[in-house]
Amino acid sequence: MRRRVVITGMGVITPLGHSPAELFASVVAGRSAVGPIVHFDARTFPTTFASQVSDFDLAKYLPDAAKFRNCGVNTKYALAAGKQALADAGLLEIKGDRSRMGVYLGSGEGQENFEVLTSSTAKATAAGERTANLREAAGWLFKRLNGPQEAEAEMYAPSGYLADTFALDGPFASCQTACAASSQALGEAGEMIRTGEADVMLAGGSHSMITPTGISGFNRLTALSQRNDSPKTASRPFDLTRDGFVIGEGAGLMVLEELEHAKARGANIIAELSGYGSTADAYRMTDPHPQGKGAIRCMADALTDAKLNPTDIGYINAHGTSTQANDAAETAAIKSVFCDHAYKLPVSSSKSMLGHLIAAAGVAELVISVMVIQKGVIPPTINLETPDPACDLDYVPHHAREARARHVLSNSFGFGGQNIALVVSAFRG
Amino acid sequence: MVSTPRRTVLTGLGVLSPIGSTTDAFWDALVASVCGVRTVSLFDAYELPCRIAGEVPGFSAKGMIDKSYRRSLNAMARTVELGVIGSQLAMQNAGIAKGTVPPARIGIEFASLMGATDLNDMAAASKLSSPDDETVSHALWGSIGLPEITPLWMLKYLPNMPACHTTILYDIQGPSNTQIPGDTSGLVALFEAARILRRGTTDVMVVGGSEARINPITLSRHNLFVELSKRNDDPAHAVRPFDAARDGTVLGEGSAVFALEELEHARGRNATILGELVGWSAGVDRGKKGPGLARVIRNALASANIQPSDVDHVNAHGTGTTAGDAFEARGIAEVFGRDVPVFAPLSRFGNLGAASGLMELAGSVLALKHGLLPGTLNHEKLAADCPISVHTGAPRPVTKPYAVKVTYTDLGQCAAAVVKRWSDA
Numbered sequence: 001m002r003r004r005v006v007i008t009g010m011g012v013i014t015p016l017g018h019s020p021a022e023l024f025a026s027v028v029a030g031r032s033a034v035g036p037i038v039h040f041d042a043r044t045f046p047t048t049f050a051s052q053v054s055d056f057d058l059a060k061y062l063p064d065a066a067k068f069r070n071c072g073v074n075t076k077y078a079l080a081a082g083k084q085a086l087a088d089a090g091l092l093e094i095k096g097d098r099s100r101m102g103v104y105l106g107s108g109e110g111q112e113n114f115e116v117l118t119s120s121t122a123k124a125t126a127a128g129e130r131t132a133n134l135r136e137a138a139g140w141l142f143k144r145l146n147g148p149q150e151a152e153a154e155m156y157a158p159s160g161y162l163a164d165t166f167a168l169d170g171p172f173a174s175c176q177t178a179c180a181a182s183s184q185a186l187g188e189a190g191e192m193i194r195t196g197e198a199d200v201m202l203a204g205g206s207h208s209m210i211t212p213t214g215i216s217g218f219n220r221l222t223a224l225s226q227r228n229d230s231p232k233t234a235s236r237p238f239d240l241t242r243d244g245f246v247i248g249e250g251a252g253l254m255v256l257e258e259l260e261h262a263k264a265r266g267a268n269i270i271a272e273l274s275g276y277g278s279t280a281d282a283y284r285m286t287d288p289h290p291q292g293k294g295a296i297r298c299m300a301d302a303l304t305d306a307k308l309n310p311t312d313i314g315y316i317n318a319h320g321t322s323t324q325a326n327d328a329a330e331t332a333a334i335k336s337v338f339c340d341h342a343y344k345l346p347v348s349s350s351k352s353m354l355g356h357l358i359a360a361a362g363v364a365e366l367v368i369s370v371m372v373i374q375k376g377v378i379p380p381t382i383n384l385e386t387p388d389p390a391c392d393l394d395y396v397p398h399h400a401r402e403a404r405a406r407h408v409l410s411n412s413f414g415f416g417g418q419n420i421a422l423v424v425s426a427f428r429g
Numbered sequence: 430m431v432s433t434p435r436r437t438v439l440t441g442l443g444v445l446s447p448i449g450s451t452t453d454a455f456w457d458a459l460v461a462s463v464c465g466v467r468t469v470s471l472f473d474a475y476e477l478p479c480r481i482a483g484e485v486p487g488f489s490a491k492g493m494i495d496k497s498y499r500r501s502l503n504a505m506a507r508t509v510e511l512g513v514i515g516s517q518l519a520m521q522n523a524g525i526a527k528g529t530v531p532p533a534r535i536g537i538e539f540a541s542l543m544g545a546t547d548l549n550d551m552a553a554a555s556k557l558s559s560p561d562d563e564t565v566s567h568a569l570w571g572s573i574g575l576p577e578i579t580p581l582w583m584l585k586y587l588p589n590m591p592a593c594h595t596t597i598l599y600d601i602q603g604p605s606n607t608q609i610p611g612d613t614s615g616l617v618a619l620f621e622a623a624r625i626l627r628r629g630t631t632d633v634m635v636v637g638g639s640e641a642r643i644n645p646i647t648l649s650r651h652n653l654f655v656e657l658s659k660r661n662d663d664p665a666h667a668v669r670p671f672d673a674a675r676d677g678t679v680l681g682e683g684s685a686v687f688a689l690e691e692l693e694h695a696r697g698r699n700a701t702i703l704g705e706l707v708g709w710s711a712g713v714d715r716g717k718k719g720p721g722l723a724r725v726i727r728n729a730l731a732s733a734n735i736q737p738s739d740v741d742h743v744n745a746h747g748t749g750t751t752a753g754d755a756f757e758a759r760g761i762a763e764v765f766g767r768d769v770p771v772f773a774p775l776s777r778f779g780n781l782g783a784a785s786g787l788m789e790l791a792g793s794v795l796a797l798k799h800g801l802l803p804g805t806l807n808h809e810k811l812a813a814d815c816p817i818s819v820h821t822g823a824p825r826p827v828t829k830p831y832a833v834k835v836t837y838t839d840l841g842q843c844a845a846a847v848v849k850r851w852s853d854a
Contacts, residue, residue, distance in 0.1 A: 038673050044571030099712060099724060107609065109543035109588065115565050117646070118551065118574075122559035125552045132552040139476030147653035151839075155542050155588070156611030160840030165711040169721060171711040173617045174610040176588040184606055191624055199709075209665035212567060216575055217583025268505040278630075280605035282532065285504065286585055294602060297533065416593030418605045 004275075005190040006427060008267040008366050009091065009255030010314035011084025013077045015051040015248055016354055019084060023354075023364070024371040027379035028207065028400040032232045034246055039210050039336070048226040049231035050210045051248035051355025053077065072111040075158045077251035077360075078206035082162050085202060089255035090267060094167040102170035102198045104189035105161045106181025106359045110153030114212040116144045143306040146342075148330070155281055158206055162253075170198045176359065180414030181205050182252065183362030183422055184368025187276035189256055193292030199261040207359035208249035218247065221286060225322065236383035237320035237349035238327050238391040245321040248355025271370045274407070275423030283417055287325050292333025294419040299337045302409060302421035310338045313345060313423070314405025317369045318395075319413045320349025321356055322340075330389040330411065335393070346403060348381045348396040362412035366422055369408040373426050375418050378403050430706030437623045438851065441523025442791055443515045443637075447483035447681055448776040452522060455797045458777070458804045459689045460824055464665040465778045466679055471643045481664035482643045483681025483779030490514055491780040498598050505594065507682075508544040511784075512591025512639030513598065515684030519635065521597060523688035524700060527599050527622045536603030536631045538622040539590045540614030540638035540783040545584035545646035554579040591639050602632040608783075612746065613711070613836050614638060614842035615685070615786030620709045622689050632694040637686030638784040650783035651680055656750045669807040670747030670773035671754050671815040678748040680777025684790035704794045707831070708733025708847035714760065717752070719843045722760025726833060729845035730764075733831070740769050741829035742802055742820060744793040746836040747773025748780055751805075753837075758815035760843070763834065770820035772796070776806040790846060793832040797850035800827045 012019065015033030017024035024096060033051045042048050053073075059065040061080040086092045091101070120140035124132040159174035171192055177182050182205025189203035201231075209218070218224045225244035227234035235246040262269055277298035283289040301308060319330055335342045350365050357364050372378055377400050384397040412420045444450065448458035460467070465483045474480035490510035495517060505513065512661060518538075520526075525535075536726055554574035559565045584590060589607040596605050604625055608614040616637035622634035642648065646816025651657065656677040660667035669675040695702055710728035714721025730737065743761055747754060774792040781788050796802045801824045810819045827850070834846040 041567040042571060044568045046571075046574070102712075112543075117531040117546070117548075118555040118565040118570065119559045119563055121548050121552055123562035124548075125556045127556065129556070130553045131549045132555075134548060134645050135473035135475055137548050138472065138474060138649045141645060141649040142477055142652055145650060145653055150650045153650075154611055154839075155609040156613070156840060156842060157836040159610055160713075160838060160842050162781045163842065164715050164840055169715065169717065172610060172619065172713060173608060173711070174607050176609045177592075177605070177607055178587065178589055188606070188621060188624075191628065195624060195627070212570060215580060216570070219575065220578050220580045220582050221584070222580075240442070251601035278606075279533070280536070280596040280602050282600045282602050283591055284597070285590070297602070311553040409793045414589070414606075415474075415587070417596060418589070418593075 001378045004259040005193045007270045009085040009089025009321045010263050011081040012252040013081050014250040020367050030382050032229045046219045048228045069209045073208045074206045078158045081251040081253045081316045085253040085255050087156050087211050098167045099169045101168045101200040103168050104185040104203040105159040105174045106185035107158045108207040108359045119264040124158050177418040178414035180412045180418040180420045181359035183412035183420040188198050193258050198257045201256045204253035204363035205360040206251035210249050221399040233383045235352050237322045237352050238395050239384045240386040240388040242322045246355040248357045250360050269427045272425045272427045274425040275302040277421045279302030279419045281417030288329040292329040295333035296336045296400045298419040299421045302423050307422040312407050313409050315408045315412040316347040317365045318347050318349045331391045346378050346396050347393050352382045366410050369410045434627045437626050437706045438692050438693050439703040440685050440690045441519045443686045444517025444797035445485050445684040466664040472545040477652050506585040507641035509590045511684035513594045515686040516595040519686035520550045530633050532600045532602035532806050534631050535601050535633040537605045537635040539592040539607045540618045541588045541591050542783045545644050572733045601606040610839040612785050613844040614746050614783045623665050626691050632691045634689045636689050638787045639684035641682045642680045668749040668776040673810040673812045675749045679779040681781045683781045683784045685791050702851045704851050705849045707849045711844045714841040717756040719759030723763035725766045725843040737765050740831045741827050742769045744834040745771050745773045747775050755814040758817045762793040762816040765820040768848035771817050772820050773805045790834045
């Protein structure tokens with residue numbers, strides 16, 4: 001029989017709370033964390049707002065926080081969320097052999113030093129020119145960049161520091177598949193437990209792109225909402241007037257554990273990670289397939305993997321980005337997989353409140369999905385005011401709803417066509 | 430496991446490297462001990478302390494990309510171009526044309542890091558936003574700088590783009606993932622691909638790594654925090670794995686892509702089999718002490734169900750850095766002592782970062798296939814802190830069926846793969 005994977009710990013750093021309980025209370029209350037960008041001066045950017053983590057201090061989590069002063073927030077958020085998850089699972093204390101405990105982090109690019117990149121390039125570019133003198137530019141970059149900070153910007157750092165700090169000596173991986181990354185990390189980490197390569201995996205994601213480069217990149221692609229006069233209503237998944245996603249940041253980590261291992265040590269089993277599907281669209285770089293071809297197959301694969309029928313699913317936590325293309329394609333895909341049941345099935349988008357945590361989005365939303373099973377309450381899709389004929393499902397508009405769900409499906413679809421669906425189930429021995 | 434796992438074989442290889450851009454040219458250069466480390470030519474690196482590197486000579490994506498896809502080159506940085514062309518070469522080498530494998534039965538696992546932006550993509554915007562050339566005004570950037578930036582700017586550099594373009598180019602609709610844990614990314618991608626094949630999700634996986642590192646940003650950054658060789662005047666002898674006179678590594682660029690395939694599927698289409706991936710392990714050696722790396726190597730051997738004495742050679746990362754080589758040698762020595770020779774191909778082409786693991790592995794896959802192990806270039810006098818036996822000098826015959834590939838990151842993340850010479854027995 002296949003080894004079963006259960007969730008025994010969870011931790012988050014998000015714009016709506018620094019613990020799973022706070023996060024869930026916020027989304028059930030329909031709160032939005034979206035506001036003006038404070039991380040840098042974005043007042044002249046096409047988009048001036050975001051969903052940001054506030055009051056974060058790594059020293060609250062780690063006594064040696066100063067050691068990480070040169071690290072970017074991808075590392076810092078991951079450490080804080082990881083500590084919560086391991087403490088929740090009762091695995092924080094480092095004793096004995098830890099070589100069957102690993103890390104799988106969906107994470108982002110290391111944060112570049114925008115100020116030095118632009119000023120050095122400017123200095124190496126003659127007035128009126130469109131090309132830089134690269135010899136000079138390299139010289140200025142070498143003089144101006146901060147070596148220790150650059151070292152910490154290497155992409156292995158966030159996953160490496162999780163392993164190093166919490167003595168997770170077993171298998172590791174770290175992926176960057178845009179908005180699908182942390183869901184993919186959870187799914188593949190579960191597979192590493194199923195194959196027997198590990199008994200415990202700390203898995204999830206950590207990401208911030210609320211930087212001048214990140215906002216510039218998404219703004220040039222016209223992917224972000226530009227509703228600057230009303231940031232809190234800007235993320236409006238499935239609404240006819242949606243105009244792009246609202247960028248967020250944060251981290252989430254879960255302790256995934258092989259069932260017998262969890263039982264043997266008397267762990268508190270929160271839920272079971274029962275299904276995983278992963279597909280590629282092979283369609284376009286920025287747009288999902290309009291009928292959701294890849295999304296359909298990944299949801300169907302996740303159900304098959306969980307040995308469930310579509311009617312077993314009691315709630316879908318949608319990818320629901322608030323872009324025109326995603327929300328219509330995702331709705332079409334859900335209808336294709338769930339047929340008549342699609343119309344009886346509550347579907348909501350946490351991004352309406354939380355914004356889009358990019359590489360950390362999937363795990364934050366899976367934490368919410370797990371708590372829906374635990375608490376019997378489904379968080380709403382806020383800002384859904386004008387119905388879109390292409391989006392005609394029950395999106396739980398405005399207000400949370402009490403409902404029992406034994407099995408929940410959560411979607412994450414990434415830029416570049418990576419599609420992930422995960423199924424979590426109430427644990428039954 | 431109760432059932433026999435599905436077997437995973439290597440059936441295609443594409444390389445774009447500083448010592449050759451076909452599989453044959455790469456192998457010939459390995460045997461002839463050609464060194465691809467030279468003075469940087471892609472830009473004038475005179476201002477940097479280390480200005481030697483391994484570049485892919487004459488690489489032109491325009492001349493190589495599938496005609497149907499040429500239009501998309503404007504959305505690809507050099508890292509992405511290397512990855513996509515490398516994938517094309519691997520698929521051609523494997524004899525897999527688009528559509529010949531059902532789209533859902535083929536997936537991709539890539540190793541690629543954030544590409545450095547081409548400074549000329551941001552030169553005009555930077556000039557407008559930094560009137561004093563010392564500081565940048567976010568307000569100017571947001572208002573008059575940003576419109577100067579190409580709309581596809583971000584897409585040119587995202588790590589998952591080599592995989593993304595390849596899925597579109599070959600209609601790959603199975604899982605697509607991109608690994609980013611530094612120099613271990615390629616092997617971590619290979620392990621996940623094998624897991625996906627074993628569990629029956631797909632029959633073929635494209636497994637590649639690519640990175641373009643010879644540009645003002647990447648080279649100046651690494652000059653700040655990596656021990657790079659000072660032998661600017663003697664690039665061919667700069668990287669000296671496990672050598673008493675080693676003084677650092679150099680960066681390189683390139684792309685190495687394999688087709689990894691389930692054995693019966695490969696047999697069914699009469700594919701040429703280059704070798705078999707029979708085992709692997711990943712794990713962390715906190716503080717890079719050595720015993721953790723040894724544990725990972727032992728776990729990899731155990732997963733392949735073999736003993737150290739079955740191994741023909743260990744293929745090391747062998748970066749030529751003081752601390753790195755000493756750490757790696759300690760780990761290897763704990764498992765193999767001086768009994769199994771170590772081969773380190775990196776001195777020929779530099780540290781290819783995300784492409785390093787699979788490019789280095791390609792050296793051993795080809796060595797097993799040809800029955801000949803090339804020597805480690807620039808290893809002349811074994812360092813006292815490296816208690817291993819390094820194979821150097823002329824190529825020697827391969828005597829045993831297995832090779833073990835080892836690599837690591839600076840935070841002690843270690844990976845080891847076991848490959849076996851293919852025989853139909």
